[in-house]
Amino acid sequence: xxxxxxxxxxxxxxxxxxxxxxxxxxxxxxxxxxxxxxxxxxxxxxxxxxxxxxxxxxxxxxxxxxxxxxxxxxxxxxxxxxxxxxxxxxxxxxxxxxxxxxxxxxxxxxxxxxxxxxxxxxxxxxxxxxxxxxxxxxxxxxxxxxxxxxxxxxxxxxxxxxxxxxxxxxxxxxxxxxxxxxxxxxxxxxxxxxxxxxxxxxxxxxxxxxxxxxxxxxxxxxxxxxxxxxxxxxxxxxxxxxxxxxxxxxxxxxxxxxxxxxxxxxxxxxxxxxxxxxxxxxxxxxxxxxxxxxxxxxxxxxxxxxxxxxxxxxxxxxxxxxxxxxxxxxxxxxxxxxxxxxxxxxxxxxxxxxxxxxxxxxxxxxxxxxxxxxxxxxxxxxxxxxxxxxxxxxxxxxxxxxxxxxxxxxxxxxxxxxxxxxxxxxxxxxxxxxxxxxxxxxxxxxxxxxxxxxxxxxxxxxxxxxxxxxxxxxxxxxxxxxxxx
Numbered sequence: 001x002x003x004x005x006x007x008x009x010x011x012x013x014x015x016x017x018x019x020x021x022x023x024x025x026x027x028x029x030x031x032x033x034x035x036x037x038x039x040x041x042x043x044x045x046x047x048x049x050x051x052x053x054x055x056x057x058x059x060x061x062x063x064x065x066x067x068x069x070x071x072x073x074x075x076x077x078x079x080x081x082x083x084x085x086x087x088x089x090x091x092x093x094x095x096x097x098x099x100x101x102x103x104x105x106x107x108x109x110x111x112x113x114x115x116x117x118x119x120x121x122x123x124x125x126x127x128x129x130x131x132x133x134x135x136x137x138x139x140x141x142x143x144x145x146x147x148x149x150x151x152x153x154x155x156x157x158x159x160x161x162x163x164x165x166x167x168x169x170x171x172x173x174x175x176x177x178x179x180x181x182x183x184x185x186x187x188x189x190x191x192x193x194x195x196x197x198x199x200x201x202x203x204x205x206x207x208x209x210x211x212x213x214x215x216x217x218x219x220x221x222x223x224x225x226x227x228x229x230x231x232x233x234x235x236x237x238x239x240x241x242x243x244x245x246x247x248x249x250x251x252x253x254x255x256x257x258x259x260x261x262x263x264x265x266x267x268x269x270x271x272x273x274x275x276x277x278x279x280x281x282x283x284x285x286x287x288x289x290x291x292x293x294x295x296x297x298x299x300x301x302x303x304x305x306x307x308x309x310x311x312x313x314x315x316x317x318x319x320x321x322x323x324x325x326x327x328x329x330x331x332x333x334x335x336x337x338x339x340x341x342x343x344x345x346x347x348x349x350x351x352x353x354x355x356x357x358x359x360x361x362x363x364x365x366x367x368x369x370x371x372x373x374x375x376x377x378x379x380x381x382x383x384x385x386x387x388x389x390x391x392x393x394x395x396x397x398x399x400x401x402x403x404x405x406x407x408x409x410x411x412x413x414x415x416x417x418x419x420x421x422x423x424x425x426x427x428x429x430x431x432x433x434x435x436x437x438x439x440x441x442x443x444x445x446x447x448x449x450x451x452x453x454x455x456x457x458x459x460x461x462x463x464x465x466x467x468x469x470x471x472x473x474x475x476x477x478x479x480x481x482x483x484x485x
Contacts (some may be wrong), residue, residue, distance in 0.1 A: 016121050017113075023122040024150055027113040038071040042453050043460045045187070050074040051449060052173055052186035056155045057087030058144055059420050060192035062107035062438050065151040066446035069109065072453070076184070077153055078175060080160040086148075087194065089141035092219040094243040097134035098435070099306045106435040107147060109443065114150070116143050134308065164189070165369045166413025174366075187456075188449055189417045194433065197421030198367065198395070199360035207353060210330050214337040215351040218244045227350055228252035233339060235259050235327060236354030237266060242305035244352045245319065246312040255318045257348070259341060261326040266302030271430070280437040283429030284399060288381035292391060295426050296383055359393045359423050373411035375404040377426060395419060397427035400448035420445055 017023040031037070042050050050072055053060045056079035067075055079086050087093075100106075108114040120143075121129050148155060159177040166172060173184045191197055201217040216222045218240045224247050232253045234245040237260040245256045283291065313319045322343050329340040330351075338347050361371035378392035386392075398404050401418040405411050420441065424432040431441025454461065 016118070016126065018122065020119070020122050020146070023113055023118055027111065027150060030111055030113055037068040037073065040073055041071045042074065043457055044074065047185055048170060049076055049184065049186040050453060051188045051190060052171070052184055053077040053190045053192055054161050054173070055079055055192035055194060055197070055421070056148065056153065056157070057192065057194055058107055058438060059194070059433050060190070061144065061148050061151065061153050062109065062442040063190050063192055063420055063445055064153045065109060066442040067449065068151070070446050070450045072446070072450065075154065077155045078159045078161065079155060079157050081157060083155070083157045084145050087141065087144065089137055093137055094247045095137055095239065095309055096312065097136050097308065098140055099239065100135070100435040102132055102135050104435050105439065107438050107442070109439045114147065116140070119143050119146055161366050163366050164417070166416060168412055171413055171416050187416065187453065190420050190445070191417065192420045195357045195422045198364060198419070198423040199358045200363035202355045202358035202360070203353060204355060211332055214332065215353060218352055218354040219357065222352065224248055224251040229254050230349035231255045231347070232350050232352065233257045233259055233346065233348045234352045234354055237262055238303055238354065238356070239305040239309060240356065241354035242309045242313055244354055246309065248352070249313060249316040249319055253318070255320065257346060258313070258319070258321045259325045259327060260321070260323045262302065263324050265321070265323060266304040268301070269303055270298055270301050271303065275436055279429060280431055280440045284427060289383070291426060292377070292381065292383040295391065296386060296389070357422065358390050361393070369411070370403060370414065370417065373405055373407070373414055375406045379406055391426055394423055394426045397424055400452070401428060401432070401445055418445060
């Protein structure tokens with residue numbers, strides 16, 4: 001008898017695909033074996049998308065593929081950036097490598113052949129993967145561009161949202177693109193528009209009165225070449241401050257000061273201590289008090305810059321880091337700026353504010369109708385002693401990432417819009433933009449939209465059930481007995 005060789009475990013390791021073509025073939029087979037994506041089941045409506053997604057970066061692409069996995073394909077993604085430049089990676093992100101460990105599967109949604117590792121090894125081999133410390137920033141963008149192509153995401157680039165409103169039947173998006181304005185109707189909308197999705201750069205009021213020639217925000221275009229030979233001050237203690245200081249140093253700045261208000265530089269990334277499925281899948285079920293307290297603790301303790309990013313600065317002899325150094329005044333003297341700080345006075349040529357983002361509805365006029373009606377955290381709960389916190393302006397989202405009305409009945413369309421961006425963190429945790437939790441967040445969002453669309457179309461599905469007439473038995477498979485004999 002011939003021995004079944006399939007029962008013997010192989011001792012030969014799979015070297016993996018040797019090219020992107022081989023990798024894509026494996027991914028296609030994975031989908032085929034799982035019968036994915038399933039057939040469309042949502043009844044079409046004339047002139048109406050089932051889901052419109054604003055933003056085609058990592059969050060938007062992951063949400064789109066999660067929807068396709070459950071048979072919702074009448075979708076479209078809109079992004080203001082040109083194709084291949086979605087997200088922050090080629091604009092204000094200035095780190096050399098990502099902070100996240102290279103082994104995280106990110107937007108792969110459970111498909112091994114959709115991971116960054118699979119994409120990387122298919123091109124550069126296993127040995128190169130083993131030698132890689134962290135994922136280079138622009139290589140991550142290349143991976144996401146590939147992800148967009150192989151998942152079939154229908155993206156309309158160079159298209160910006162200019163207004164959004166709705167009615168009982170759906171949401172209307174006004175968009176501006178290369179061919180002018182257009183209005184798109186959708187039953188549901190996902191705002192997957194990143195860190196600044198409901199706001200923009202945070203600029204302390206003090207700096208708004210300072211001549212803009214002398215300062216830039218870290219999240220806007222900066223001509224670092226013009227800083228060659230200059231003295232630069234960078235305000236902030238996080239990764240953005242370190243990355244911008246390093247960029248200035250590497251482009252030839254004469255001296256770079258990193259000025260930090262805190263008594264010491266944050267050294268421990270507390271968020272890593274809770275990086276497990278429990279926090280990813282269960283955070284949104286916590287009480288208001290616990291959700292706010294968790295986020296407040298992370299904010300208060302601070303998130304340090306990555307180890308390799310700090311070394312990128314400290315290897316320069318002309319780098320200076322000063323803690324307990326708040327800027328108390330800034331005065332223009334000729335073509336330079338005099339900063340009066342808690343540690344003394346220093347004269348600089350330019351200041352870079354690495355002060356992060358804020359939920360700031362005034363910076364998003366296209367979301368004015370949402371801002372006018374949405375329930376905010378300050379309307380439901382504020383952690384005692386934090387009444388002036390920026391968290392108070394975050395939207396208080398429902399369990400499906402949906403916006404809720406501040407005054408029920410005034411905007412019944414509001415819960416058709418789902419925040420899958422930074423502003424969802426207070427309500428749902430880090431599942432809407434951070435690599436570790438993005439797949440879990442996207443799948444939960446897709447499940448929620450599936451249930452909502454099914455419920456709205458129940459009459460259609462009932463009639464489909466009643467009207468289904470395809471027999472499994474034709475009537476000639478048996479003979480009726482005449483009696484009990």
